[in-house]
Structures are given as structure tokens and as C-alpha cells.
Amino acid sequence: MRTVVIGGTGHIGSYLVPELVQAGHQVVVLSRGERTPYRASAAWQRVEQLTVDREAEDAAGTFGDRVRALDAEVVIDLICFTEPSARQLGEALRGQVRQLLHCGTIWVHGPSALVPTPEEAVTEPFGDYGIAKAAIARYLLGRDGLPATVIHPGHISGPGWAPVNPAGHLDLGVFETLANGNELTLPDLGLETVQHVHAADVAGVFLAAMANRSVAIGESFHAVAAGAMTLRGYAEAVSRWFGRQPRLAYLPWEEWRRTVSARDAEITFDHISHSPHCSMEKAARLLGFRPAYSALGAALDALGWLVDHKKLTITPAS
Structure with a gap:
């Protein structure tokens, strides 16, 4: 064809x-x-x-x-x-x-x-x-x-580019913060979702x-993957993937936005305002398709590529 x-x-x-x-x-x-x-x-x-x-x-x-x-x-x-x-x-x-x-x-x-x-x-x-x-x-x-x-x-998400991070934007520094065991501050209670x-x-x-x-x-x-992640759950999973215990803090949106660049705040607001969690039932029922990757698995595959290609500055966990 x-x-x-x-x-x-x-x-x-x-x-x-x-x-x-x-x-x-x-x-x-x-x-x-x-x-x-x-x-x-x-x-x-x-x-x-x-x-x-x-x-x-x-x-x-x-x-x-x-x-x-x-x-x-x-x-x-x-x-x-x-x-x-x-x-x-x-x-x-x-x-x-x-x-x-x-x-x-x-x-x-x-x-x-x-x-x-x-x-x-x-x-x-x-x-x-x-x-x-x-x-x-x-x-x-x-x-x-x-x-x-x-x-x-x-x-x-996938190998070759940066996935949306647990703070809802694209700055690789968020992954470095988690990888190095440092505290990451999330907006509100970190319960908004990404998929x-x-x-x-x-x-x-x-x-x-x-x-x-x-x-x-x-x-x-x-x-989409079969399920969405809260920002908090995503951050905790990434921390543990790097062998660290999660260290998270939270700020109300108006305070949190002043801790990042205007562009990062704009991207995060777009993501948390949508907080998507979409169904894959129709694709399974009509097309017989089910995703191979979970939402976390898709993000971690991209993150693994970033680590392998030394795109992150990481101090090994002791």
C-alpha cells in the first residue's frame, strides 16, 4: 500500500x-x-x-x-x-x-x-x-x-528528548534535583495529573x-498510557528509580510560580490546568490495541536515554 x-x-x-x-x-x-x-x-x-x-x-x-x-x-x-x-x-x-x-x-x-x-x-x-x-x-x-x-x-515520551517532568514543565534540572536526593517543591499538593x-x-x-x-x-x-500519574507520585517514583528517598515540599500556586522561570510556570500551568486522565477502552474494544508502556514506563524510558547520554549532572547515591 x-x-x-x-x-x-x-x-x-x-x-x-x-x-x-x-x-x-x-x-x-x-x-x-x-x-x-x-x-x-x-x-x-x-x-x-x-x-x-x-x-x-x-x-x-x-x-x-x-x-x-x-x-x-x-x-x-x-x-x-x-x-x-x-x-x-x-x-x-x-x-x-x-x-x-x-x-x-x-x-x-x-x-x-x-x-x-x-x-x-x-x-x-x-x-x-x-x-x-x-x-x-x-x-x-x-x-x-x-x-x-x-x-x-x-x-x-521516549528516547531522544526530555519528557514532561514531575513539576509539569521541561527543565532537566527537576530530574537532577531528584537524582541527587535534593528537595523538590511542587505546586499546590502535587495531586494534579500528567499522562x-x-x-x-x-x-x-x-x-x-x-x-x-x-x-x-x-x-x-x-x-495514552493506561493510567495517569499525579505530580507527587511521579516525583516519588523518579526519586526511587535513582535510588533516593523522595524529598518533596509544596507551595500554593501563586507562591510556587515565583520559584521558576516565567516560561516554566506557563508550561506547568497548562499541564495542571488540564490534569488529563484519558481512557484507552475504545482503542482496546474497537482496534484491539493496548499500550505496552505505563505512563511511568514511558517517562523512565526517556529518562534512561538522558542518563545514558550524560544529559544530566548526577552525584551517585551512596
């Missing part, structure tokens, strides 16, 4: 593309050509890679036609962030492909209400990213003649949706 992957050298594509090749797909990857895949694989030698500036071509109104001209049976879009961009691609592919798969986000749900949150829960997104992704999903799943499937990942997912499991949901096309078209699916 001829399959086009847009943005195929990023986190998800680094796992998804080799799996597609090994399954016998003829794969074409569109990317800006600025990044190599996070994982080495001989399968990449059998991939046709095209350098494309999607933003520029979206602005020129040519991107959808470019993808349609590749004559693919399946198109997987991993880097669409606005409804106009989705519409341009969707209208170009309407009636032309067997399946269009889009990478969304669990941010479409907004703050958690019922947990675990099912896909059909009312979406009340906030923030530009969640609002835009929700609009894209509504268009793709509501357009007649467009065989679309939307996959909504959680906090994507990591391994990039390999996100790729697995895409593959399962392709393998079960008849039930996947017109549907959305979460791609």
Missing part, C-alpha cells in the same frame, strides 16, 4: 515509518529535512523522503495538491495545527484516498471532568493549541466523503487504526 507520512521524521514517525516499511508499505515521508529520525533503522533506506515547507505551501494553497499528486492510498498527517491547513489537505484528498489519519491531542478535552475521560466526552478546550486541534477534528470527522481517523496522543505515552504506543494506535479501517473511519481514539 502506498502511504504518505507528513512529518514522518519526528517523535511518532521515528517509530511509525519503520513499522510501515516492515509491514510492506511503500512509504513516502514529507518533512522540512531539518531532522533525522530519533531511532536508527535500516528501513529508512527504503523510504522516499521529500523536503517540503508545509507552512509556505499552505500559504500558497499548493500543499493539498502536492500530496494528492503523490497518489497515496493512505495519508498520515502528523503535523497539522490549524483548521485551514486541515481543510486544504482534506478537500484535496476527498474521494482520493482510502484513509486519512490525523494526529490530534488529548488537549481537545480541556480540563478533566469525568475520569478516565472517554473520546465522546464533551470537548471544552482552552488555549490556542487545544482549540485549534478540536476544530480540526470536527472538520475531519464531519466532512462527507472524507475517510478520516483522528488519534489524540497524551504527553509523548505520558510512549511514542512507540502512539505509532501502534495509528497502525491499529489502519489495520481496522472499517471501524476506525469517522472515529477518534486516544493514544
Whole structure:
């Protein structure tokens, strides 16, 4: 099957593309050509890679036609962030492909209400990213003649990049604090949640949706670990993983935010305002897919890579 992957050298594509090749797909990857895949694989030698500036071509109104001209049976879009961009691609592919798969986000749900949150829960997104992704999903799943499937990942983790840390932002210093047995201060009571997912499991949901096309078209699916972590529980687990006893303190939000940079506070607030805990029941029931990694396992796999590649300054535990 001829399959086009847009943005195929990023986190998800680094796992998804080799799996597609090994399954016998003829794969074409569109990317800006600025990044190599996070994982080495001989399968990449059998991939046709095209350098494309999607933003520029979206602005020129040519991107959808470019993808349609590749004559693919399946198109997987991993880097669409606005409804106009989705519409341009969707209208170009309407009636032309067997399946269009889009990478969304669990941010479409907004703050958690019922947990675990099912896909059909009312979406009340906030923030530009969640609002835009929700609009894209509504268009793709509501357009007649467009065989679309939307996959909504959680906090994507894995070797090669920093996972969301137990303070809810991306500063590696948080992991160093825990690794060295020092006290870490968390916002409020540390009971807000994060829900990591391994990039390999996100790729697995895409593959399962392709393998079960008849039930996947017109549907959305979460791609998360089976369970969420509180910031406190996450911090305690990381401390013990490094052989340390957890040393945690807590501050009310308005005090805590002044202990970190403005950017870190912004990222943390985004995460704890959502406090996601999404369900994987639908993917199990309709696609037969269950994640291989727990939320902690996904984060620790990324953390192990950081340690192995000496990205952290750590004093060995005595």
C-alpha cells in the first residue's frame, strides 16, 4: 500500500515509518529535512523522503495538491495545527484516498471532568493549541466523503528528548534535583495529573487504526498510557528509580510560580490546568490495541536515554 507520512521524521514517525516499511508499505515521508529520525533503522533506506515547507505551501494553497499528486492510498498527517491547513489537505484528498489519519491531542478535552475521560466526552478546550486541534477534528470527522481517523496522543515520551517532568514543565534540572536526593517543591499538593505515552504506543494506535479501517473511519481514539500519574507520585517514583528517598515540599500556586522561570510556570500551568486522565477502552474494544508502556514506563524510558547520554549532572547515591 502506498502511504504518505507528513512529518514522518519526528517523535511518532521515528517509530511509525519503520513499522510501515516492515509491514510492506511503500512509504513516502514529507518533512522540512531539518531532522533525522530519533531511532536508527535500516528501513529508512527504503523510504522516499521529500523536503517540503508545509507552512509556505499552505500559504500558497499548493500543499493539498502536492500530496494528492503523490497518489497515496493512505495519508498520515502528523503535523497539522490549524483548521485551514486541515481543510486544504482534506478537500484535496476527498474521494482520493482510502484513509486519512490525523494526529490530534488529548488537549481537545480541556480540563478533566469525568475520569478516565472517554473520546465522546464533551470537548471544552482552552488555549490556542487545544482549540485549534478540536476544530480540526470536527472538520475531519464531519466532512462527507472524507475517510478520516483522528488519534489524540497524551504527553509523548521516549528516547531522544526530555519528557514532561514531575513539576509539569521541561527543565532537566527537576530530574537532577531528584537524582541527587535534593528537595523538590511542587505546586499546590502535587495531586494534579500528567499522562505520558510512549511514542512507540502512539505509532501502534495509528497502525491499529489502519489495520481496522472499517471501524476506525469517522472515529477518534486516544493514544495514552493506561493510567495517569499525579505530580507527587511521579516525583516519588523518579526519586526511587535513582535510588533516593523522595524529598518533596509544596507551595500554593501563586507562591510556587515565583520559584521558576516565567516560561516554566506557563508550561506547568497548562499541564495542571488540564490534569488529563484519558481512557484507552475504545482503542482496546474497537482496534484491539493496548499500550505496552505505563505512563511511568514511558517517562523512565526517556529518562534512561538522558542518563545514558550524560544529559544530566548526577552525584551517585551512596
